Amino acid sequence: MSARATDGAELDHRAVERRAGEVDARLADIELLPDAIAREKALRAVRALLELYGEGLDRVMSAVYAVDPALPARLAADPFISHLLLMHDLHPVPVEERVLAALDEVRPYLESHGGNVELLRIEEGVVHLRMQGSCKGCPSSAMTLKDAIEDAIRKAAPDVLAVEADQPQSQEEPALVTLTPRRTAAVG
Incomplete structure (x- = not known):
């Protein structure tokens, strides 16, 4: 050797x-x-x-x-x-299994910030994730995705082409409603 x-x-x-x-x-x-x-x-x-x-x-x-x-x-x-x-397309561990292992690796970090991540699907080399908890929708969730999650996925599955965070389809978040003052007719 x-x-x-x-x-x-x-x-x-x-x-x-x-x-x-x-x-x-x-x-x-x-x-x-x-x-x-x-x-x-x-x-x-x-x-x-x-x-x-x-x-x-x-x-x-x-x-x-x-x-x-x-x-x-x-x-x-x-x-x-x-x-x-x-x-050479010979990796014995399926890409989904490697991505899940990578997510398990970063999950304690996400949970320490009140968040989590869920693998939704892998399509054509693109990993689709859903951010959960206090991470979803917050400005730093994109940073968390880029830094912690993408790095872990790239190490475990370099054959993944991209990582995307899908928007939650939950109705839990209230819609933004703009309130305008009511106009009343001038009293004579």
Whole structure:
């Protein structure tokens, strides 16, 4: 086992994001090559390499699952391995389960501020949430969503494209009614 492999457990989400960003930057450099033929050859080589590694990883994960059905999920708990599995559509934990786990992670923080959050649905990579309690409708709820919830979801499910807070459809909140003074006819 290489020294790099033993350090894998210590890679946190920021390190994975940094490394993924470096790869994205190098791929962007390839796409900017002025020679169209060289650019296309380089991109085809990258795609072929991804397909080859993806097929190999799929076989490894199948063999691992055959030995211990719980092991793929344990492996996916490592941020680096999780990223690799996501890249090849092989993550063993469904996106909804990962999002729910992320919400459970931030729930104590929300509850400490008198709020909560509910997962409504996930459609086309977009997570729809409902803010509950004193968080809903308050100006800081957008900040709470962005900072705490989105960060937790991004770490647990980087394949999620967006997080949106749906407006509550409850009739509990009174409608705003504007009152105007009644005009009376002038008495003669």
